[in-house]
Amino acid sequence: MSSTSPRSFAIRVPATSANIGPGFDVVGLSLSLHLTLSVRIDPTAPAGPPAITYSGEGADEVPLDAYKNLTTRVALYVLRCHDIRTFPSGLSIHAANQIPFGRGLGSSGAAVVAGVLLGNELGELGLSKERMLDFALMVERHPDNVTAALVGGFVGSYLRELDAAATEAASVPLSEVLPEYPPDAGEEWGLNPPQPPLGIGHYVRFGWSESIRAVAIIPQFELSTAKAREVLPVSYSRKDLVFNLQRLAVLTTALGQTPPDPELIYEAMKDRVHQPYRKALIPGLPEVTSEITPSSHPGLLGICLSGAGPTILALATGGYEAIAEDARKIFKKQGIEVEWKLLEIAAGSAVEITS
Numbered sequence: 001m002s003s004t005s006p007r008s009f010a011i012r013v014p015a016t017s018a019n020i021g022p023g024f025d026v027v028g029l030s031l032s033l034h035l036t037l038s039v040r041i042d043p044t045a046p047a048g049p050p051a052i053t054y055s056g057e058g059a060d061e062v063p064l065d066a067y068k069n070l071t072t073r074v075a076l077y078v079l080r081c082h083d084i085r086t087f088p089s090g091l092s093i094h095a096a097n098q099i100p101f102g103r104g105l106g107s108s109g110a111a112v113v114a115g116v117l118l119g120n121e122l123g124e125l126g127l128s129k130e131r132m133l134d135f136a137l138m139v140e141r142h143p144d145n146v147t148a149a150l151v152g153g154f155v156g157s158y159l160r161e162l163d164a165a166a167t168e169a170a171s172v173p174l175s176e177v178l179p180e181y182p183p184d185a186g187e188e189w190g191l192n193p194p195q196p197p198l199g200i201g202h203y204v205r206f207g208w209s210e211s212i213r214a215v216a217i218i219p220q221f222e223l224s225t226a227k228a229r230e231v232l233p234v235s236y237s238r239k240d241l242v243f244n245l246q247r248l249a250v251l252t253t254a255l256g257q258t259p260p261d262p263e264l265i266y267e268a269m270k271d272r273v274h275q276p277y278r279k280a281l282i283p284g285l286p287e288v289t290s291e292i293t294p295s296s297h298p299g300l301l302g303i304c305l306s307g308a309g310p311t312i313l314a315l316a317t318g319g320y321e322a323i324a325e326d327a328r329k330i331f332k333k334q335g336i337e338v339e340w341k342l343l344e345i346a347a348g349s350a351v352e353i354t355s
């Protein structure tokens, strides 16, 4: 294909639920709601900034300026790290988004991963998954959502301990990784964006019993992840850490067993590291997680906050509607409306060349 031929491709990134109870900042699960970018590059089109259109969740608030939009800013960061200073001319992008913003379903992680994949395709960079994860981790610094969104499934990840130089490179302020472009008149384009250190994130995919589905009970208010992280303490008692470690060790295997064991899983999805501190931001959270149990709701395996919330994630093999409707009643007492969705575990991110 000549360099003046138009080309098109689609990028599809799943939603994610992070933590799954005790695995704060460690485990994530990809879910069947997607952010899909339909991208066209027509090098013969008149020069101009990228044309972005957007539909679905967040359409009323997402910026359509490529220098302000999270996905395109991440793509430009990836390009600049490879000495490509601008978007190609004749670039148009349509984003169709099913992932609600600020609900604990990994919308920002999906937007970041989509941006990394977009940069990789626009620049024809041929980056490996591992290298793409490095770029995503320069922007979203907890690995659980972006790793599960990139590779798909039920995934555990850790950040490698970096040496002093790599630590410095990885701790540059986000404003330097993603400066608001374009620069003011008279300023130069930044020539040396902070390069991600090699091999920041490492992951493993756990087994997942095919009988398990996810009920996402989504309160109709937004809670930013940044705000929900501010309420967490900086240190924990040994008792609380051991409580979580014991459960996480059991949970990562228990969710792969067929048939899954509700008694084992319900207890293994309890948490003392983040949920107790977030309950003030999510009225009804303690009641939902303690009143909906495998004995009151046959089919339920376990129930927890999804990511930083406010969504509640129930893992179950049946009885989905009763779980969701009873959670709705509990939230209603707090004056909170919810919608709920029955979701499957999704495949990881994918790029499809359409022409």
Ligand SMILES: Nc1ncnc2c1ncn2[C@@H]1O[C@H](COP(=O)(O)OP(=O)(O)O)[C@@H](O)[C@H]1O
Binding pocket: 035, 058, 062, 063, 069, 070, 071, 095, 097, 100, 101, 102, 103, 104, 105, 106, 107, 108, 109, 111, 223, 224, 225, 226, 307, 308
């Ligand atoms: N598809 C998207 N395109 C651009 N920005 C997005 C997109 N999805 C999410 N964002 C940004 O991420 C923010 C939500 O991130 P966050 O508070 O981490 O919540 P969560 O990731 O749990 O949905 C949104 O308010 C928006 O600024």
Ligand SMILES: N[C@@H](CCOP(=O)(O)O)C(=O)O
Binding pocket: 016, 017, 018, 019, 024, 025, 026, 103, 104, 105, 106, 107, 108, 109, 142, 144, 145, 225, 228, 229, 274, 306, 307, 308, 309
């Ligand atoms: N481990 C993070 C996960 C945040 O997920 P999100 O979907 O709410 O962005 C945390 O709990 O803060």
